Amino acid sequence: MRPRRRSRLEILYLILKSCEKGASKTQITYDARINFRISMQYLNLLEERNLVQTQQVGDRSIYKLTEKGSLLLHHLEEAVKLLQADGIPLPGGASTEG
Numbered sequence: 698m699r700p701r702r703r704s705r706l707e708i709l710y711l712i713l714k715s716c717e718k719g720a721s722k723t724q725i726t727y728d729a730r731i732n733f734r735i736s737m738q739y740l741n742l743l744e745e746r747n748l749v750q751t752q753q754v755g756d757r758s759i760y761k762l763t764e765k766g767s768l769l770l771h772h773l774e775e776a777v778k779l780l781q782a783d784g785i786p787l788p789g790g791a792s793t794e795g
Contacts, residue, residue, distance in 0.1 A: 706773075712739050713770040716749050719761045 708729055715728035726736040743749040748766035751758045
């Protein structure tokens, strides 16, 4: 049986969560469980929307949330909590823990 295909929103949430404390492209790709090409597409979109920004640390680029990105992540986490409190099952066992 093939694994369930995740929604774009779920992937965006995983990327934002990964960037919360700062992460490299490799770490974000790993945390979101997507390939590098797809990861770069999402990161470019998030940068264009001013949700993440890059910072140079030595020879590495680290992605961190902007204030706007932190606010979006907070709202997504609150929505998940509300849905879970109402007993609504979430696809893929989405959770704000982790």
